[in-house]
Amino acid sequence: MAENTKNNGYLESSTFESLQIKLASTEKILDWSYGEVTKPETINYRTLKPERDGLFCERIFGPTKDWECHCRKYKSITHKGIICDRCGVEVTKAKVRRERMGHIKLAAPVSHIWYFKGIPSRMGLVLEMTPRNLERVLYFASYVVLDPGDTKVTGLVEKQILSEQEYRDARAAYGNTFRAGMGAESVKELLKKIDLEELSSKLREELKTSTGQKKIKLIRRLEVVEALRLSGNRPEWMILDVVPVIPPDLRPMVQLDGGRFATSDLNDLYRRVINRNNRLNRLLELGAPDIIVRNEKRMLQEAVDSLIDNGRRGRAVTGPGGRALKSLSDMLKGKQGRFRQNLLGKRVDYSGRSVIVVGPELKFYQCGLPKKMALELFKPFIMKELVEQDFAHNIKNAKRMVEKVRPEVWDVLEGIIKEHPVMLNRAPTLHRLGIQAFEPVLVEGKAIKLHPLVCTAFNADFDGDQMAVHVPLSVEAQAEARFLMLSVNNILAPKDGSPITTPTQDMILGAYYLTYPGTCKKVEMVDGKEKVSYSMDEFSNKQIDDNNKAEGFVRIPEKGDGKVFTDIDEMLMAYQNGAANLHARVKVRIRLDEKDSGKIVESTVGRFIFNQGIPQDLGFVDRSVDKHSLEINVLCGKKKLGEIIDHCYRIHENTGTVLMLDYIKSIGYKYSTKAAVSIGISDMKIPDSKWDIIDAAQRHVDRYEKEYRRGTITNNERVTNLVETWNKATDDIGDALMDSLEPGNNLNIMATSGARGSKNQIRQIGGMRGLMGTATGKTVEIPIKANFREGLSILEYFISSNGARKGLADTALRTADSGYLTRRLVDVSHNVIVRDYDCGTEDGVEVSAFVDGKEILENLSDRIVGRTAAEDIVDPKTEELLVEKNTEIDDMMAEEIEKRGIEAVKIRSIMTCRSKSGVCAKCYGRNLATGEEVNIGESVGITAAQSIGEPGTQLTMRTFHTGGVAGSDITQGLPRVEELFEARKPKGLAEICEEDGIVRKIESRQNDKTRVTVISSETGESKTYDVPFNAIVIVKEGQHIAAGDNITQGPLNPHDIFRLKGVKGVYDYLLMEVQRVYRNQGVDINDKHIEIIASQMLSKFKIEDPGDTDLLPGGMYGAIELEDANAAAAEENGAPALGKQLLLGITKASLATNSFLSAASFQETTRVLTDAAIKGKTDRLLGLKENVIIGKLIPAGTGMRRYKNVKVDYGENEEYINAFDKLNGISEEDSQGDGFVLDRTGELDIPLPLETETPDAIEDETLEEITEVEE
DSSP states (O other), rough: EEOOEEEEOOOOGGGGSSOOOOOOOOOHHHHEEEEOOOOOOOOOOOOOOOOOOTTOOOHHOSSSEEEEEEETTOOSSGTEEEEOOOTOOOOGGGGGEEEEOOEEEEEEEEEEEHHHHSSSSHHHHHOOOOOHHHHHHHTTTSEHHHHHHSSHHHOOOOOOEEEEHHHHHHHHHHHHHSSEHHHHHHHHHHHHHHHHHHHHHHHHHHHHHHHHHHHHHHHHHHHHHHHHHHHHHHHGGGGEEEEEEGGGGSSOOEOTSSSOOEEEEHHHHHHHEEEHHHHHHHHHHHHHHHHHHHHHHHHHHHHHHHHHHHHHSSOOOBBTSSSSSSOHHHHHHSTTTTIIIISSOOOOOOEEEEEEETTTTTTTTTEEEEHHHHHHHHHHHHHHHHHHTSOOSSSHHHHHHHHHHHHHHHHHHHHHHHHEEEEOOOOSOOGGGGEEEEEEEEEESSSSEEEEEHHHHHOOOTTTOOOOOOOOHHHHHHHHHIIBGGGGGBBTTTTTBSSSOOOOHHHHHHHHHHTTOOOEEEEEEETTTEEEEEEEEOOOOOOOOOHHTTTTOOOOTTOOOOTSSHHHHHHHHHHHSSOOOOOOOEEEEEOSSSSSOOOOEEEHHHHHHHHHSSOOOSSSOTTTTTTSOOOOOOOOOOOHHHHHHHHHHHHHHHHHHHHHHHHHHHHHHHHHHHOOOOOGGOOOOOTTTHHHHHHHHHHHHHHHHHHHHHHSSOOOHHHHHHHHHHHHHHHHHHHHHHHOOOOTTTHHHHHHHHSSSSHHHHHHHSSOOOOOTTTOOOOOOOOOOOOOTOOOHHHHHHHHHHHHHHHHHHHHHHHHHHHHHHHHHHHHHTTTOOOEOOOOOOOOOOEEEEEETTTTEEEEEHHHOOOOBBEEEEOEEEEEEEOOSSSBBBBHHHHHHHHOOOOOEEEGGGGGOOOOEEHHHHHHHHETTTTTETTTTTTTHHHHHHHHHHGGSSOOOEEEOOOGGGEEEEOHHHHHHHHHHHHHOOOOOOBBBOEEEEEEEEEOOOSSSEEEEEEEEOOOEEEEEEEEEEEEEEEOOOOOETTOOOOBBSSSHHHHHHHHHHHHHHHHHHHHHHHHHHHHHHHHHHHHHHHHHHHHOEEEEEEOOOOOOSSTTOEEEEEEHHHHHHHHHHHTEEEEEEEEEEOOHHHHHTSSSSOOHHHHSSHHHHHHHHHHHHHHHHHHHOOOHHHHHEEEEOOOOGGGGGGEEEEOOOOOOOOHHHHHHHHOOOOOOHHHHHHBBBBBOOBOOOOOTTTTOOOOOTTTHOOOEEEEEEO
16 A cells, blocks of 8 residues: 655636746656556457556555545545555546646657647757758768767768768768768757757857848847847757656547447557557567668657648548548647637536527616526526425425426425526627626526517527527626626717617617608699699708798698697597507697696607606706706607617616616507508509619610720720719619608618618619629629619529629628637737726827818817816817816717817827736726726727627628729728738738828829839939829829828828827727728728727737847837836936837737737647747736636626725625615615616616606726725
């Protein structure tokens, strides 16, 4: 009997602050190991027990059953830690088979393929040998000189490569005066001789005098030498004497039904190594001829290569069926590898999934959970409760009760569910709103019920979508779900801060119908025929119906028009009894309270009903002047409803907004049902002028065709004119169609309200379809003159199907591309977290309105709202101070700044933030998802990536073929965004001006080129630019032009702009171009998200001269690292390092991160790990991914170090309850039940008509009152 002395068990992830990766020496591998594996056997097929000394040996790796040795002499926990004297197995838990390693002692050293085969070959760089020569030595094809003896005599030098013949000749000539060898042994001997300190100094000396290609080679070599020197790694550790064997439970072997076994590929690869190693040992003992031993050594080298990285060199080892075996590298790589499959994503318990159906009766924060699903999800909670309430005596009985579904189980479940939020998730989760928390309500059936207003956030519809349910278990998880993830706390979209819970479809239709003012009609005689036209009765409090009459329009009377009512109740009674229609224009006396005598307000019955649930202080009516009018006395379509919600959120925050949203939802459904808007053939009116417009267009096109045949215009011009003519005709017919539809037309109502469809779709139904594109992006010259109501001819149908098929294929591709873009964006920005309150920078960025040609893409107020002013903002005329330096510019202020005619404002920006890592709250500004100042710990990088990636699927994929204009295809949509973020050179590059100057002349040359001459402002010298004749020159003679400006039309290379205009120039260009793509698709994204990505692309410097610092020439470092190194050098009066700022694409920037865990889990896993191991890199675990990988809390939100020692007092005191209420946005009056009620179970009641009150603002101090902070 003996005791095991090795340290057992896992390292607790919360106990370490950083993680280092290094090369493993032979001693280290032996230290890890619990024994040598000498036999290739796995298990005994008769007893099914592991073979001794084999790959599954229990003596080495631990017992297969808990507390039981191999020979079963010891069989209980009482013998814990004892090593059996018969079989040598330690009595312990079986899970040690997941952590104990073994080793294989090799008969001859072999090289590690990562270090010899990677690019660049690290082994080759250290030895100054080419990878090709190195390979020939390692695989026994050539000799390498180890000791040349007397060089004058032999004429040989160290590390010289000799072929078999040359070696024999030298041996014959010089006998044993020199030594040469082959294989990894010889390479190991050469590596052992290297003195890293001496080599490093020598290389640094050589660097000072070298230039060009030689300098680049020296830098690459110095990088590897320095990496080994500084990390404490020895070069000879790249050669293996011992191969580690990973624990058996990580390469399992399982029995299948038919008695056969399935095994991990690694076992086969290990067996090859063991078999060849044993054979080599035997041959060496027998003293076999050199040529046989050499062949066996080469085979051993190949076996170890394929174990580490199968297929990297030569043909991959295949299993049965010709499938390549998965090596250790393959286990880490790719989507199915260890990093992405198991470390960054885990399967969770307590989850279920089902189809979703709409639940219009639910409150905003509720979801319907099927009873059966809830019973299974909350099983442990129910069992505990059953025992506590004495329904069952023990857990076993409780379990039986749940399984038999006894009646008392349902009562217990009801109680448990009441306070326990669940999380709903719909894949794909493109942004944070793809997972939200709800309070479950038990429902019959098997489908999950979802509130209709959260569909936009989930991008869900009810055509068979499925959703997953997850149960947060711990108290902390439940609190987090309730405060951060509950649907009522996610009203705003993080991408632009606009409400994402706006009503859709039926709800809009109902609101539109309810607030519809009625129709006016005009009858006039045209050419002896009676022509009837309609218009909407546009009236508001100012009564414009007189104008309507003046134009000849007369209101079509509605039942109840002109009636006057004492109060709203009387009006409602009249409506319910059929005395007045919804669109009847009536007068009602509105009183604010008992004492108020009231005022008569005119509107429609529908609008009075609509206003009942709308708070009357949203700012649409100036209440200081007019206290009685209706807040919303306009027609409410989709856009207007969005505005109402936005105003409500700003004034009443979550609670008030949620109440209003639920109200709009219920009346929307109710009145869209009553409206009975349906669609029929009679709604699809074809305009009378259709064929006249088409005939005129056809004549136009024929004329161009004639001119082309005569040769007076080119084919390009003909195609351009044809496209323009037919597009104009299509638009004209569309306009004529829309004019001919009366406001009450069902199709018109759907499109104008924003409920469904668009003008474009109506045009295709009743106008003409127009020109169609082909799959290549060209335009088919034959227009489709028919519409869907008339029906398409066979040819027209055929032409249509071309583009339609491309549309379907594009959608599939776009989803994948958009997902990959999001992944790259997340990877580059996940470590951007708000880490400080204020970095104290004096710097900022000047912003003005975004103008594209004449069109304003984004006005100034939108760009500065929610940002921090970098300097005092003063009215240029009155010199009045509008915004103080370092304060946030709110909505009112932003509008005011724009009104005062200020064109540019300097704001704090992420680009100029001086935080050591991440960003500071001041430079970031407002958190768009909450509308308040951003909290420290907010992971703004992930938010930015999601905000840019989520709308990616909506962007087009196409490259527009412009019919030969400027001879280039314009890349648009998703590929353009990708091109910008990857900082690639775009196709169809424009000519760029290299220095400031004045355009002297523009002339056409003989060689099909146009020459533009620019005179430099500084030197007065002229510079000529030859541009292709078909490029469109956009400068004029005599015009002043700045460096970095376009000379011709087209996209620019971001690297050129960076070179000529610097950081500000390239940042402006990236921002403008990305915004242009999204805005053209009608998607709003806030600048700060793009800023975060741009700042990450510009975060690295390349060292050109290291000065007296320890930085490597040609190395990439962050700005802060460079500053710190220079500060250290300055203290010792040394010269500072000089670096050049780099513009990296997002993929390169992700791989250039300081965290090797983050980079390895992104792409090129083996390359990243090889590099990190050579450098002995330490990962300080600052980003999110690396902490997820090792199982620590992410350093964002409450997981940040600064919050580690916060203790919450859970005392049952009044103060705590009040704080809880304040966090929920409930004021003290509310909890007494005045205005609206919200008890602590979260039951929301609809507010009393027109009496919504504003809850107290949430105070930041609340939390401080109830927490004790231990510094």
